[in-house]
Amino acid sequence: MDWFRRNWRALSFVGGLIGVWAIVTALRLVDPIILPAPWNVARAVPGMLRERLFADIALTLGRVLAALLVACVFGIPVGLFLGYRQRAYKVVEGPLHALRSVPASALFPLFLIVAGVGETSIVALAAYPSLLVILVNAVSGAALANQRRLYQARLLNLNSWQTVSDVLFYEALPSIFDGIRTAVSYSLVLVVAVEMFIGLGERGLGRGIYLYQSSYRIPETYGAIMIAGTIGILLNWVVTKLQHHMLRWLPNVREEQ
Amino acid sequence: MSGPALSNRSALELEDIDFSYATRLNGINGALYKDFSLRIEQGSIVTIMGASGVGKSTLGRIMAGIVLPQKGIVRRSPDFTGPSDLVYVDQHPMNGVFPWQTVLENVRYPLEKLKWEGRERRDRICYLMTLFRLSPLSDVYPAQLSGGELQRLALSRCLSWKPKLVILDEPFSALDGKVKAEITSALHELALKDRMTLVLITHNVSDALALGMRCIIIAKRPVRVMSDLDFHLGFPREENTPDYDAMQQALINGIRDGLV
Numbered sequence A: 001m002d003w004f005r006r007n008w009r010a011l012s013f014v015g016g017l018i019g020v021w022a023i024v025t026a027l028r029l030v031d032p033i034i035l036p037a038p039w040n041v042a043r044a045v046p047g048m049l050r051e052r053l054f055a056d057i058a059l060t061l062g063r064v065l066a067a068l069l070v071a072c073v074f075g076i077p078v079g080l081f082l083g084y085r086q087r088a089y090k091v092v093e094g095p096l097h098a099l100r101s102v103p104a105s106a107l108f109p110l111f112l113i114v115a116g117v118g119e120t121s122i123v124a125l126a127a128y129p130s131l132l133v134i135l136v137n138a139v140s141g142a143a144l145a146n147q148r149r150l151y152q153a154r155l156l157n158l159n160s161w162q163t164v165s166d167v168l169f170y171e172a173l174p175s176i177f178d179g180i181r182t183a184v185s186y187s188l189v190l191v192v193a194v195e196m197f198i199g200l201g202e203r204g205l206g207r208g209i210y211l212y213q214s215s216y217r218i219p220e221t222y223g224a225i226m227i228a229g230t231i232g233i234l235l236n237w238v239v240t241k242l243q244h245h246m247l248r249w250l251p252n253v254r255e256e257q
Numbered sequence B: 001m002s003g004p005a006l007s008n009r010s011a012l013e014l015e016d017i018d019f020s021y022a023t024r025l026n027g028i029n030g031a032l033y034k035d036f037s038l039r040i041e042q043g044s045i046v047t048i049m050g051a052s053g054v055g056k057s058t059l060g061r062i063m064a065g066i067v068l069p070q071k072g073i074v075r076r077s078p079d080f081t082g083p084s085d086l087v088y089v090d091q092h093p094m095n096g097v098f099p100w101q102t103v104l105e106n107v108r109y110p111l112e113k114l115k116w117e118g119r120e121r122r123d124r125i126c127y128l129m130t131l132f133r134l135s136p137l138s139d140v141y142p143a144q145l146s147g148g149e150l151q152r153l154a155l156s157r158c159l160s161w162k163p164k165l166v167i168l169d170e171p172f173s174a175l176d177g178k179v180k181a182e183i184t185s186a187l188h189e190l191a192l193k194d195r196m197t198l199v200l201i202t203h204n205v206s207d208a209l210a211l212g213m214r215c216i217i218i219a220k221r222p223v224r225v226m227s228d229l230d231f232h233l234g235f236p237r238e239e240n241t242p243d244y245d246a247m248q249q250a251l252i253n254g255i256r257d258g259l260v
Helices: A002-006 A008-026 A038-084 A086-101 A104-115 A119-143 A147-155 A160-197 A205-214 A218-246 B056-064 B103-113 B118-131 B147-159 B177-193 B205-211 B242-259
Strands: B010-019 B033-041 B045-049 B071-076 B086-089 B165-169 B197-202 B214-219 B224-230
Touching: A002 A008, A008 A038, A038 A086, A038 A119, A038 A160, A038 A205, A038 A218, A086 A119, A104 A119, A104 A160, A119 A160, A147 A160, A160 A205, A160 A218, A205 A218, B010 B056, B033 B056, B033 B197, B045 B056, B045 B205, B045 B242, B056 B086, B056 B165, B056 B197, B086 B147, B103 B118, B103 B147, B118 B147, B118 B177, B147 B165, B147 B177, B177 B197, B177 B205, B197 B205, B205 B242, B214 B242, B224 B242
Parallel strands: B045 B197, B045 B214, B086 B165, B165 B197
Antiparallel strands: B010 B033, B010 B071, B214 B224
């Protein structure tokens, strides 16, 4: 009950949207080939899930999570180090921003040449912009760290590793989470898009959407798109929950310094 | 007179310090400090007083070695072995703690890093948590504390490893009288027990009278020592006694001299 009370705005928005959709299709204002009725889409979903989509969802999620893992494992420590050693950052700052300006999807052919047609290149492509955005956020978070707390690190004779892991990591964590949220949507967009182009074993959510569309199974196409959207919302929700948990100590007002 | 016995040895000496901020925010008569000298004796509790903006915090930060003077020498006692022996405690207590650590973790962390082991560490943590009445708040994060609780946490953290000289920048500014009295008595106990030298920076007469044995009034600019007073008062300080009123009057006169 509580859950409904807290989320009634979002729920009524979604409900309203489906209502308009139902009215539009019931009155035949739009050709059902272009926009099938919501109940037809809903009826198609269980069959799709059984047919292929469970496996597709698992595979796509696995690729997105693998990309995020790679991005975090490399992006966070390197970003924190660069934020800590500003002189090193000055050296790589230009090239880094140049790399960030190149659309990741434009690099896909290169990834195929280097890594070959396989899981590696899909994950690498999604990991690449995710890593950059997490890294840049970690750099700026660490660079904006509270100087008075870094003074404490010097007082206590912390070495570089301890300063980064015990102080800078937490100082930069709010900013790192901003990066991770952006990275989540980058990864999902890229994985789904790449799956449409190369269907390894004809699997993956993107491939599913593409195959339904190209065989004119329009209700299924809508269903698969909505499932992809739902996955995006769920991933974002998980990251938000994680963020609230890991930043539960954060002062509301940053009155320091 | 009570309080730790004065020794003739210095904890810290400033000699002919010149300091000015590069930005010249304060106008064209740039030099904040010029040929400024000061001696802090070991085991003393010294208050540095002056009006807002006179450069008290800057002086504290020069003493702590956080900012370097353009000219002159800051001499530390040879007893100070590591960087942790001289601590500057910021005006904002949130800067003095790690907000991602609970109260207990905040007190424990410095001791861990300074290699206090086993029983000694446990006893010290227990003593501080009791002295500053933090025990019921062990598992709370700093952001959830009240102003007074946070100040008590910041102090117990910075004093946990028995530093030899502690510079407290406006430690009572945001606190009511009752909390201030509690913190003052805890500080007094610690200073005696651990033979700490304390420097308190304040702009407030009653804060200056709460703990100090010596009060230095500074004024601008370039900053000079306007008066250097010794307080012959016991502890805890009783307000509205003839001795207290006399010291208060002396302080007020000293400040007035600084303004003209």
